[in-house]
Amino acid sequence: xxxxxxxxxxxxxxxxxxxxxxxxxxxxxxxxxxxxxxxxxxxxxxxxxxxxxxxxxxxxxxxxxxxxxxxxxxxxxxxxxxxxxxxxxxxxxxxxxxxxxxxxxxxxxxxxxx
Numbered sequence: 529x530x531x532x533x534x535x536x537x538x539x540x541x542x543x544x545x546x547x548x549x550x551x552x553x554x555x556x557x558x559x560x561x562x563x564x565x566x567x568x569x570x571x572x573x574x575x576x577x578x579x580x581x582x583x584x585x586x587x588x589x590x591x592x593x594x595x596x597x598x599x600x601x602x603x604x605x606x607x608x609x610x611x612x613x614x615x616x617x618x619x620x621x622x623x624x625x626x627x628x629x630x631x632x633x634x635x636x637x638x639x640x641x642x
Contacts, residue, residue, distance in 0.1 A: 544585040
């Protein structure tokens with residue numbers, strides 16, 4: 529039977545709080561970058577790093593069994609992979625439509641207004 533009085537050292541929590549503060553500072557610093565892919569990538573990177581740290585340390589996932597980690601973290605990873613695949617497919621469809629039909633077909637016509 530597991531000992532319920534076991535506690536993790538407080539030092540781990542203080543380090544995680546400091547890391548969250550640093551990552552948040554970097555995330556807010558991206559406001560000074562020009563709008564573009566780099567800025568969006570960095571914002572998402574810092575967001576996922578903070579969320580991963582919170583799940584790993586504060587939700588005690590770092591000390592759980594592998595089956596529980598996979599059960600909790602597997603579905604969000606699968607969804608992210610599917611979102612990435614849909615994004616690639618959407619770009620392919622748009623490019624093939626532009627290549628085959630030209631720019632004029634991309635404009636949406638409103639019904640009754642020709």
